[in-house]
Amino acid sequence: MSGHSATRLLFAVGALGLSLNAPVLAQDVVKIGSVLSITGPASFLGEPEDKTLRMYVDKINTAGGVAGKKIELVVYDDGGDANKARTFATRLIEDDKVFAIVGGSTTGTSMAMIPVFEEAQVPFISLAGGIEVVDPVRKYVFKTPHTDKMACEKIFESFKASKFTKIALISGTDGFGASMRAQCIKVAPAYGVTIVADETYGPRDSDVTAQLTKIKGVSAVQAIVNPGFGQGPAIVTRNYAQLGMTATPLYQSHGVASKSFIELAGAAAEGVRLPSPALLVGDKLPDNDPQKKVVVDYKKAYEDSAKQPVSTFGGYAYDGLSILVGAMKRANSTDPRKVRDEIEKTAGYAGTTGIVNMSPTDHLGLDLSAFRMLEIKGGDWNLVPSGS
CATH class of the missing domain: 3.40.50.2300 (Response regulator)
Structure with missing residues (x-):
């Protein structure tokens, strides 16, 4: 995929053959953005993240969408370049009008994008490892990987x-x-x-x-x-x-x-x-481990779809999208501010990274047991x- 083009995933409406005019279509679709390092030196991070987001947006739309809306996923490839990441972040806000972002494969690209999303007051769930992504806590910035x-x-x-x-x-x-x-x-x-x-x-x-x-x-x-x-x-x-x-x-x-x-x-x-994270050893976890079903199911779904071994990096994208969708459902809204508030209230979410309990002072929500x-x-x- 070209680093200068967007991959747009828009499902269901066309497949159903519905004759809808543009205004109605716009009301039935919500845009989620993503900037990932799909190519370049960090492609081992961005490629499984991209494949995971595509796969699960497809699953969500096939099941009817979220809060009455289908998801359109707008993805840009920054190639691991922080300057490109910031440019694409601005494009997501100003041109694509996304209401939330799941992405940022590396600490460098995530940090470059944060000011754009904070200023726009749009929730950003980063997939990067550096602690500085969430420390200090910024109102609209969250992340899924352990620090x-x-x-x-x-x-x-x-x-x-x-x-x-x-x-x-x-x-x-x-x-x-x-x-x-x-x-x-x-x-x-x-x-x-x-x-x-x-x-x-x-x-x-x-x-x-x-x-x-x-x-x-x-x-x-x-x-x-x-x-x-x-x-x-x-x-x-x-x-x-x-x-x-x-x-x-x-x-x-x-x-x-x-x-x-x-x-x-x-x-x-x-x-x-x-x-x-437990994802790499899901089959070796005891049956009563609260993460076992999640990691085993994700591993099977990913490997069946992508035809490659699962990595923890795709799991970060799975958790980011799942946390966002859960917040949308609880808010029964796609208003960025309402969804942001619900992301921050995420509690007891069993993901591929661990059991997530966020708060106003913790926008990661994991402890060492994860x-x-x-x-x-x-x-x-x-x-x-x-x-x-």
């Missing part, structure tokens, strides 16, 4: 069980990697963790052997944490194995929670741990037993 701060806290929580106190960071300089690095440094003291080595790499780096060699030379290092997303963490993982560092545990973030990371890292991924610690074994995701 980078939460990822640090979940990893450090597991360090306490393993009695790791001295760690190394090797972080991407992308928006997410830099933000998570800052959060890990900030929360480390609360978990008794000292960062004894701190290295970074750029988004175009194809080898990080030099940085890892420096870390290897610090004898005190008990574990390594890699904040980052995209191909960088796979390169880190391969170089880490090549340098024979596997005796020192490597922890990744939820920024790599898709099968493509395992494929890119290959055999080197064996033993890598990371915090992740993260599961996973380990890659035999080329697949496995739950790490509690306390290990």
Whole structure:
């Protein structure tokens, strides 16, 4: 899909063969906007998000729509470019007249769009990981993925069980990697963790052997944490194995929670741990887990439709759309202000990311229990037993 064109999904009215004039049609349709990184370096995020939104808008319209209206989804591809994202955000408001937005694949593109949506007073549910998307809280901005701060806290929580106190960071300089690095440094003291080595790499780096060699030379290092997303963490993982560092545990973030990371890292991924939503291990959850049915059903629907393995990133879009639709139903309205108020009241929503309970001071609504610690074994995701 061209980055300069909109994909519009308008269902049901034409299919039913109804003879409706334009004014009536306009009353029966509500527009939801989305700006995603469908192509470019963050396409592993945007592509499953795009496919998920298309699939579920189709399902919603086939079932009759929401609040008496069919959904028209207007999607733009920013290619991972923050400047393009802001341009498309303005177009969604001024030209397309959307009443809400579910999108923003990366922290950088989301942050670029926030001022546009805040000024327009239109609800924006971001699909990006950085904590700065919702901290400080902005009236019209929400998000579905766990924050980078939460990822640090979940990893450090597991360090306490393993009695790791001295760690190394090797972080991407992308928006997410830099933000998570800052959060890990900030929360480390609360978990008794000292960062004894701190290295970074750029988004175009194809080898990080030099940085890892420096870390290897610090004898005190008990574990390594890699904040980052995209191909960088796979390169880190391969170089880490090549340098024979596997005796020192490597922890990744939820920024790599898709099968493509395992494929890119290959055999080197064996033993890598990371915090992740339950979606990747839905079939391994106990039957009484409140998320099990949601994640198993979404995984089947996505894989049947997209013909590719499920990723947590598509799940973020599923939750964003579901939270928005739930708010529309409760408000029985498509008024942006009324729907915003209902999004903020979201409580007990069981999604792919966890159980969501939002409030005026929390526009994410997840706690650390929403993260599961996973380990890659035999080329697949496995739950790490509690306390290990």
